[in-house]
Amino acid sequence: MSDRNHSAPVWQAPVELEPLRPAPDGGGGNRPGPDEFAGPAGAEKVRDISRWNWAVPAFFGGVFALVLVVLAFDASDLLSRAFASGYAFGLGVSGLLALVVFAALWLALDEAISIRRLRRIDALRAEAERLVIADGHGSAGHFADAVSGFYRDRSDLAPAIESLHTSVNDAHNDREVIALIDRQVLAPIDQSAYNSVLRASRDTAVATALSPSAALDVVIVLWRNLKLVREVASLYGARPGRFGSWRLMRRMLANLAVAGVAEGLSHVAVEALGGSIAAAISTKLGQGMVNGLLTARVGVATMVLCRPVAFTPANRPSLGRVRTELLSVPKDVL
Amino acid sequence: MSSKFPDWNNLAGFGEKMLDQALGHVGSLAGRMLEGNVRLGVTGLRRAGKTVFVTSLIDNLIRGGRLPFMDVVASNRFLAARLRSSPDRSAPRFAYEKYLANLTATPPHWPAATTGVAQLRMALRYVPVSSMRRSIQPISTINLDVIDYPGEWLMDLPMLNQSFAEWSSLTLELIEHQPRRQIGARWLHWLSTVSADQTADETTAKEGAAHYTEYLHACRRSQANLSLVQPGRFLEPGELAGAPVLTFCPLPAPASGSAPAGSLWALMSGRFEDYKTNVVRKFFLEHFARLDRQIVLVDVLGMLNAGPAALHDMRMALTACLEAFRHGRGGWLSKLTGGQIDKVLFAATKADHIAASQHGNLKNLLDMLVSEARNAIRFEGATVDTMALAAVKCTETVTTEHQGRKLACIQGTPLGRQKPTVLFPGSIPDGPDLFPLDIAQPYRFMDFEPPAGVGRDGRGLPNIRLDQALNFLLGDRLT
Ligand SMILES: Nc1nc2c(ncn2[C@@H]2O[C@H](COP(=O)(O)OP(=O)(O)OP(=O)(O)O)[C@@H](O)[C@H]2O)c(=O)[nH]1
Ligand SMILES: [Mg+2]
Secondary structure: OHHHHHHOOOOOOOEEEOOOOEOOOOOOOOOOOHHHOOOHHHHHHHHHHOOOOOHHHHHHHHHHHHHHHHHHHHHHHHHHHHHHOOHHHHHHHHHHHHHHHHHHHHHHHHHHHHHHHHHHHHHHHHHHHHHHHHOOOOOHHHHHHHHHHHOOOOHHHHHHHHHHHHHOOOOOOHHHHHHHHHHHHHHHHHHHHHHHHHHHHHHHHHHHHHOOOHHHHHHHHHHHHHHHHHHHHHHOOOOOOHHHHHHHHHHHHHHHHHHOHHHOHHHHHHHHHOHHHHHHOOHHHHHHHHHHHHHHHHHHHHHHHHOOOOOOOOOOOOOHHHHHHHHOHHHHHO | OOOOOOOHHHHHHHHHHHHHHHHHHHHHHHHHHOOEEEEEEEEEOOOOOHHHHHHHHHHHHHHOOOOOOOHHHHOOOEEEEEEEOOOOOOOOEOOHHHHHHHHHOOOOOOOOOOOOOEEEEEEEEEOOOOHHHHHHOOOEEEEEEEEEOOHHHHOOHHHHHOOHHHHHHHHHHHOOOOOHHHHOHHHHHHHHHOOOOOEOOHHHHHHHHHHHHHHHHHHHHOOOOOOOOOOHHHHOOHHHOOOHHHOOOOOOOOOOOOOOOOEHHHHHHHHHHHHHHHHHHHHHHHHOOOOOEEEEEEOHHHHHHHOHHHHHHHHHHHHHHHHHHOOOOOOHHHHHHOOOOOEEEEEEOOHHHOOHHHHHHHHHHHHHHOHHHHHHHHHOOOEEEEEEOEOOOOOEEEEEEEOOEEEEEEEEOEOOOOOOEEEEOOOOOOOOOOOOOOOOOOOOOOOEOOOOOOOOOOOOOOOEOHHHHHHHHHHHHHO
């Protein structure tokens, strides 16, 4: 009896309600537009984790302001000297200066946008997780709208989003809606992202196996990884800028460390090839494998970080296919 | 000259073509041999929603537009489904077209209660997942066999394992309790005028069977909507209407312990055995043999409406029937028919009668009701799942305000009306206390008309979780 009182505080007998009068913000009917979804819950969670300390922003903000002041002084100095040595020269220099300032602002804006998009993905993922845990009904409509709003200008996803909206109905609970987003919108992206990962890991494996020097290896791996990160991120709509992809790389390096890559490269080589084969082939090829596998891990980590809905154990991308792909590399190289 | 001889330059090509053709034949032959069969047992007591479920299943597989949770559809590997003639000619074909026409007519109406067995086979074509299989057979086919029958017949299943004496004493024990006692008053009165030892004569037997049949009909009609009514053919005789095999009824055991040959007991007991072998066993052997998958449809909402007695009754009936299946190895029905069911889904039907936010509670309630059967089936090694579904979705969930409270309501046309309305159908408790004493009639879930214009969009009948049910039941056979 007490149980029952907890679950239904007021007993409501079945009634018929006339006239038809859906409430203004009913679960199924009128949803707020995609832009109204700011994801504050998610944003807060992110800040929580990174332990807020006032001294950090004060320090960096102060340094940044000082640098700005110094630069401004320098610039005005430069300008006055340039104008002193000739009017036309002065004009030219100020034109250059203006161009530099403008380009810097442009880059900063670009970075800001890309960082905002990453934040938004984080917020979406946190929201999806919250909905799945709450296991409720009627709130995932906002989320579906937020996701389709996020991919609004992606014409390649338009059919998927269209089919998402036709298949979601009022009877689906939040988990089901999120599962549908997962399979209908994100699964095709996963597919192409995984193909990019395969390609990149093959590229690095072959290139580093053939490259003559270790220094060149490092350059190749870094460059190809960065390119892969950008490819994968933009597939998921994260669109990282230059700085943004470095940020992503950094986060992923942390991820990789957690994933146990730091254990030792020889271990990875054996994992990639199976002990007996690994022993049989040259170290150079082995290094190629290792680099290929590392690249694949970076790629998969990027997928995990850029996906608006976290992978489930059922659809988490595995390195299995990467391994089989890499096993065919020695044949191609030799 | 050149025309008399084959074109030497092209001889190799010619040979290749021959080989190709031959291989093509082999390929299609192998393809046919590799066709799988799945027999899906649709099980449910009367009015549970079997006919509607089968109709919607066929329609949705044919049109394929509302099955996003079927993996084979979601991954674009599903090609098409089409009806095929069944290899078994002993039963009429399931009248899918007629039922669909009923549902999509203006005004739409539900199929009538089923009076006989019907079956249907459909072929599902899909692209296999594994590249190995694709190289042998780029397109695979499985045949899905379903049968539909009156729910009353299912109640005959437990009788197969009982003797006349056992069955009689169980039935007489049941009728001791209300509401059966009152419903069966006339038959009980007749029983008091006869004795098991008296000499058998056809008129008495006919009289007894008539009274008993009337009692069964009254049980079915009653407010309590009783499920445990046996034998099923007394209610839905099918082709057996008026046959002498249906003239018996339970009797109290003879006082002396055994009855002489030629007594009423001997006559009725003989007919009971006859009924078991020639009617029940025959039916289940023919149609339940070699089932691979099973879905058990349960009208939980209807039982809640009818009250505690009905719910208890349904639970007993269901347990008795499912015991026969004893999925996996070792159940007596599977010994009889050679069946090997490895997946069972329990589904609470007509989930569209309540607001979608209540589906979780409905599923939990079903879990609770079938927990014993579920554990037994799991123990035998089959996979079991439960869900709340609607084969034909007739309502929309809307949120409305009522006396200052927000209520999750449904919008649809109640049975027998013309206009849609919004109503709060009531809620399902999430605890085990289903019938609190302080509320007189806590549940009044209404039936609904199929929505006007249903199925006109060509995507298949709208449903709730039919795709998830099918994915559970057939998904692994479509890989
Ligand atoms: N709203 C709704 N009602 C349903 C659904 N399925 C069945 N019903 C209702 O339940 C009634 C019985 O459904 P049937 O499919 O005929 O039941 P059955 O199990 O074939 O019954 P018998 O043939 O008597 O054994 C229908 O007339 C409908 O009113 C459903 O998915 N949604
Ligand atoms: Mg029927």
